[in-house]
Amino acid sequence: MVAITYGDLIDSPSVHPLRALTLIFEHLLQGVFNTVHILPSSIFLDRGFSVIDYEEVDPRIGTWEDIQRLGDRYRLMFDGVVNHVSARSEWFREFLADNPRLSRLLHRVRSPSAIRAEDLRRILRPRTSSLLTEFRTLRGSRWV
Numbered sequence: 371m372v373a374i375t376y377g378d379l380i381d382s383p384s385v386h387p388l389r390a391l392t393l394i395f396e397h398l399l400q401g402v403f404n405t406v407h408i409l410p411s412s413i414f415l416d417r418g419f420s421v422i423d424y425e426e427v428d429p430r431i432g433t434w435e436d437i438q439r440l441g442d443r444y445r446l447m448f449d450g451v452v453n454h455v456s457a458r459s460e461w462f463r464e465f466l467a468d469n470p471r472l473s474r475l476l477h478r479v480r481s482p483s484a485i486r487a488e489d490l491r492r493i494l495r496p497r498t499s500s501l502l503t504e505f506r507t508l509r510g511s512r513w514v
Contacts, residue, residue: 372405372447378431388432392440406440407447422456457503468508478512 375391382390395403410421427434440446455462455476465472479485482502493501502513 371403372407373399373403374407374409376409378428386430386432386436388427388436388440392436395440395444403444405445405447408437408440410449410451421451421454422459424450457505466505466507476514478514482513 373395377391378387380387380390380394385393391406395406427437437446461472461475465476479502485502504511504513
């Protein structure tokens with residue numbers, strides 16, 4: 371059985387959420403699950419599943435040791451949402467600074483009117499926010 375949960379779902383005054391989650395699985399749900407799927411913490415997200423840093427555990431919810439402790443008893447699953455990037459991530463900052471390694475990773479246009487209306491209709495996006503956001507880059511304003 372697989373348990374699916376956010377890393378910051380449990381709020382405890384005395385232990386980090388990941389440690390509290392481990393205690394719940396060890397004591398209240400012992401033997402019920404063999405796999406724990408930890409969704410990205412809402413703290414480390416930016417507008418949906420745009421992860422800010424895939425290599426960090428938010429210190430407000432726990433540590434890599436908490437992940438290891440949980441992994442000692444359960445198979446772990448995590449989301450790797452590689453088709454999204456946070457505007458607050460290091461990768462995005464490098465893109466704005468015109469790092470050539472990252473220039474092909476994001477679609478950008480000079481203005482929203484540069485995209486054909488028929489191309490926009492082919493994008494299924496269940497969000498109310500705009501498809502494009504304007505950012506200042508070393509090469510001027512770009513819509514990403």
